[in-house]
Amino acid sequence: MTLPQIDGDELLRHVPMHRAIEAIEQALLAGLDPEADLPRTVLDIDAGQLLLMPSTTSSYTGVKIAGVVPGNPARGLPRIVASYLLLGGATLSPVALVDGAALTLLRTPAVSAVAVKHLAIPEAKRLVVFGAGPQAWAHVEAIRAVRPLASVGVVARRPEQAVTMVERCRAADLDAEAVSPDAVSQADIVACCTTSRTPLFPSSLVAPHTTVVAIGAHEATAREVDTGMVSRATVVVEARTAAMREAGDLLIPLGDGQIGADVVAGNLAELVNGSVETEPSRPRLFKSVGMPWQDLVVAVAAVG
Template sequence: MSLPYFDASAVRAAAPWMTAVQALERALLDGVDPEEDSPRLFSPAPGGEFLLMPASGRRYSGIKALTVAPGNPARGLEKIQGVYVLFESETLAPVAVMDGTELTAIRTPATTLLAVKHILAAAPGGAPTAPRVVVFGAGVQALNHVRAAHAVLPGASLAVVGRRPERVQSMITKLAAEGIRVDPAGVTDVPDADIVLCTTSSRTPLFDGGLVAPGAVVAAVGQHGLGAREVDAGLVLRSDVVVEGRASALREAGDLIPARRAEEWEGIRPANLRDLVSGELKRSPGKPCLYAGVGMAWEDLVTAAVVYERGTRS
């Protein structure tokens, strides 16, 4: 038998935002431990590099194989492309292949909004009923973070900050056609935001961390690697901090390591996603909360299993 293949549209149809968020939440409550996740593997490739992300689970296991080609955008091609191969854990027999790029485009915002939802719920005064959300970025991840925020945070007002006004306007127009209202914004809107989502490829801080309001939530998820950062050390030091996984953060969260040494973070032991959904986060009154995400293989596996069990093969 040939393996079923789920293309980008099939992946998207099988994992709407709330389905993806709930699947990730359920996996964490059912025993998935981010600290046991496999580290991602990098290997040189012509014109870029390979990125391999394996993960194991009780029922399914899988691996995402991506290529990163920095020169592709100039050719009108995607910088990151790849596939996901899903296996049955008991026999290690492959059961499906699916579009890995679209899988990433879903699981990243779903994980971010899962974290934001629980961080808001842990606020001393409770979550705002109509939060003001400011998204930095105008690429695919920014677009999908807006879509996910619209689904997970009904009643939220949405605004986008980007370096290129034409890309911001294109994004606003595209979302308007989907029934999602988004306004253009700037750094000056940060102090009024309840939630700031950083989804860019910037390697330097996007704004002065002192602008963030007490009690606000900031998610920095657009970059990984110890040389990259979307927020400054000032924000890190004045915030409660939540990470996807402590080990993965020490390996790749450049937003955190310059602010404190690895040994300090090991002593602080910030809450990870499992702690967060289990209700173990205790937020400090008057402090922002920073969520730092780098992307983890267990999230791909959970989402791929949803696609396989709910989706229609291409």
């Protein structure tokens, strides 16, 4: 029996962005508990990192094998390479092999969009995105699916990357321009999609109505937002268990004694089910590290 292989193009045909957002949200509404997900295994190897991400339900089991290779961009290759094996839940017989990089590129912004849908002000129109790579663009697409975006400010390390990202946004009928980090002061939504290990902007600039999404860091020693952002905001994470293992944005100020573990107002399931309260006087922060259940939900939607 030949194992079906789902490449990136086929994945998007089966699960366009709006469908991925819906699948994630519906799974959480149906009772999926992010706290019960299996932990990610991270192995440091010569090339970078090898990540093993398994997840299981009564119907399906799946595992993503991902490599984070810092030297790949200089070779003209993606920084993240991955494969996803979907198995039947009862028999563990192979069901499909999915392009893991494409799956990550789809499910990560879909998860962010679910958070934005429940955190951001309904009239949010101004997005500032840090980063100009594939995840940055995917976040523009995903956030646009849940809020009426009209303009995008792009913050990128390299001017040529910013130009390319701005042109892509304009081609999608969005006003766009390259901006400096202090443009967060004018943002309704901020998306941090970088490999930075240190905060990207002073949190004091962020307005009380703004929602910040930080997805770039999944290590205890790396962060994209500063301590002030965490202490000021209503903080939502995918799962407390995962955040307290991997989210440097939280773990660094926790280790310094500047915040307590009770800084987390809720996880994504609690947010979607309406048990997280926000306050008009406080910005909102969604901190994501990426979890195996998200891959499984979207992979299942691709074969369903």
